[in-house]
C-alpha cells in the first residue's frame with residue numbers, strides 16, 4: 001500500500017495551486033460553531049452569496065460608503081457600530097481569526113497526515129499561502145508566534161506542514177527555510193513537543209523524546225504531583241502525548257517521510273545519536289530551560305525505569321486509563337476537545353487505538369475544521385475554536401459604557417447578542433466530573449462556545465456582566481431567569497483561591513514548585529494555575545454588579561469574596577504602580593482591569609493610594625502623540641517595553657479606560673488619547689489591525705482582532721458620557 005500512498009502524495013502535489021478564488025469562500029456560523037467552505041460549484045456559490053463578514057475576514061473590499069466624519073467621541077462610537085454591526089454573525093456573536101501561535105497549524109496538519117485524512121486542494125493551497133506569507137522576511141523561517149524571531153520549533157514544524165500540503169523541497173521558499181533550520185541546528189535542536197510530533201510521524205526515532213509516562217495517571221490522587229493537579233491545558237496535552245509515547249506508535253512510512261528524514265537534519269539520519277539529543281535544544285527555543293530536578297527525573301526514567309522496571313501490566317492499565325480519559329474528553333466536548341494542541345493529538349491516539357473508520361476519528365476529522373480560519377494571507381489555525389462568548393461580552397459592555405443600550409438603533413444587534421449568550425450558557429456539569437478531574441461549570445460561559453464547554457473565571461464574569469446589563473435595560477426581555485443567573489454565581493464563587501485571588505479554569509491544585517517539572521521548554525508558567533489580576537478583577541466586577549441587583553443572594557459570601565479579592569489585587573500591584581498581565585500585553589492590559597475593579601468598590605484616584613499609583617504608572621507611559629504602545633517583550637521579561645512602531649489604538653484604549661474608571665482628574669492626557677483613537681478611525685467606521693494584542697504562557701503571542709473595535713468604542717463611549725461637553729477637535 002506504500003505505492004498507493006505515494007500516488008496520494010503526488011496527486012496532492014499536483015493539485016496545489018497558486019491561489020484559490022477568494023470570492024468562493026464562505027464562513028458558516030451554526031449556533032456559534034465556525035466552519036469555512038469553498039464553493040467550487042457556481043450554482044452553489046450563487047445560492048450562498050458572500051456576506052460582509054466573509055469579505056471582511058478574507059480581506060476583500062466591502063465597498064462601504066464613507067460615513068459623516070465623527071466630530072465627537074460619541075459620533076465615533078456610532079460610526080464604529082455602523083461598521084461592527086455588519087460583522088455580527090447570524091447566531092448573534094462576533095467571530096474573528098484567532099491566530100498568532102505558529103505551532104498550531106502543524107498540530108492539525110500532521111495529525112491529518114498520519115491519520116490519512118484527505119486534504120482538499122483549496123485547503124492545501126491556502127495553508128501554503130499563509131505559511132509563505134508568514135515566513136520571516138529575512139531568514140525565511142518561522143517563530144513561536146507571528147511576530148517572533150525564527151525558532152527551530154516554528155521552522156521545523158511549518159517546513160513539515162508545507163511538505164505535507166505538497167510543496168516541493170526545491171521551491172525557493174523551502175530552500176531558504178531549510179537553510180535557516182540547518183543553521184539553527186536542524187530538528188535535533190527542536191523542543192520536546194516538536195520532537196514528539198516528529199517521532200509520531202516517523203521522521204525521528206522515539207529515543208529523542210524525553211519520557212512521557214502515562215503511569216503517572218495511575219498514581220493515587222493525593223500525590224502532590226499527580227497530573228490531575230496540573231493546569232488544564234498541560235494535562236490535556238500530556239494525556240495524548242503519554243499515550244502515544246507509551247505505545248511508541250508511528251505513522252506508516254511513505255516517500256515523504258523518508259525524504260523529510262533527509263531534509264530536517266544537518267546529520268545523516270542513520271548516524272544521529274537519538275538518545276544523546278534528547279536534551280539538545282537551540283537557545284532561541286529555550287525560553288524555560290529544564291530544571292536540574294526534571295533533568296534528573298528524565299535521566300532516571302529513560303535510563304533505568306523504562307529499560308528495566310517498566311512492567312507490562314502497569315503499562316497496559318495506564319494506557320487503558322489514558323484512553324478512557326481521552327474518551328471522556330471526547331464525550332464532554334463532542335470530539336472538539338479543549339484546544340488546538342490536545343484535539344489533534346487525541347485524534348491520533350484514537351486512530352492508533354480504533355483505526356481509521358472509527359466514529360471517534362471521523363468525528364474528530366470533521367470538527368478539526370472549526371479550528372481553521374481563512375484571512376487575506378491564506379488559511380491558518382486558531383488558538384481555540386473561536387472567541388465567541390468573550391468578544392460578544394465586551395461588545396455589549398462597550399455599548400453600555402457609551403450609554404447606547406437604550407438607543408433603538410442598536411437594539412436588534414444587542415438583542416441578538418443577548419440571545420447568543422442565552423443560548424451559550426452551559427446548563428450542566430460534565431458527566432462524571434470528579435472522575436475526569438473537571439471543575440464545576442453549571443451556569444458558566446466558556447471563552448469560545450458551549451460545545452467546548454470549559455468554564456473560565458473571567459469568561460463567566462464578562463458574559464454575566466453583559467447579560468445583567470442588557471436584561472436590566474428597559475426594552476430587553478429576561479431570557480436568562482434568576483435561577484440561571486444564580487447558577488453562574490454559584491460556579492463563580494468556587495473560583496476563589498485561599499489568598500483571595502482567582503485563576504483561569506480552576507483554582508490551583510498544586511503549588512508553584514510544580515513549574516520545576518515544566519518539560520515544554522518554549523513556555524513559562526504552564527504547569528499549574530497561577531493567580532491572575534485579570535481573572536480576579538473580572539470576577540470582582542461581575543460580583544459587584546450582581547450584588548447591586550440581587551443584594552440578598554449569598555450576600556455575606558459575595559461581600560467577603562470581593563473584600564479578599566481586592567486585598568489580593570492590591571498586593572499584586574508592582575512597585576511601579578502597574579499590574580502584570582498574563583493574557584493581554586501586558587502591564588497596560590492588567591492595569592486597566594485592576595483600576596476598573598477598584599472603581600467597582602468605590603476606590604478611585606481621589607481616595608485610593610493604589611488607584612492613584614496605577615494612574616501615575618499609565619500616565620508615565622503615555623507617548624508624545626497621546627497614545628500608548630507597550631510591546632510584547634514586556635510579557636517575556638516582566639518589564640515595560642515600548643513598541644518600535646509607536647502608539648497602538650488598542651493599547652491606548654486600555655490605558656484610557658483604566659484612567660477614566662479610576663476618575664483620573666486631569667483631562668488633557670485623556671483627551672489626547674481619545675483624539676488619537678478618533679484620528680485612526682477609517683471613513684467607513686472601522687479601525688485597522690495593528691500590533692498583536694494577546695499573550696499566553698509568557699512567551700507566545702495571540703491575536704484578538706475584535707479588540708480594535710470593542711475597546712476603542714468602550715474608551716470613546718466612556719469619554720462621551722463622562723465629559724459630554726468637552727470638544728476633541730476645535731472648529
Ligand code: LAN
Nearest residue numbers: 233237339341383384447456458504534583695696
Ligand atoms: C486562552 C484564551 C482566553 C484566555 C482569557 C480568557 C483571555 C484569559 O483571561 C484566561 C485564559 C484564556 C482562557 C486562555 C488560556 C490559554 C489559551 C487557551 C488561550 C490563550 C488561547 C490559546 C491558549 C492555549 C493554551 C493554546 C495551546 C497551547 C498550549 C500551551 C497547550
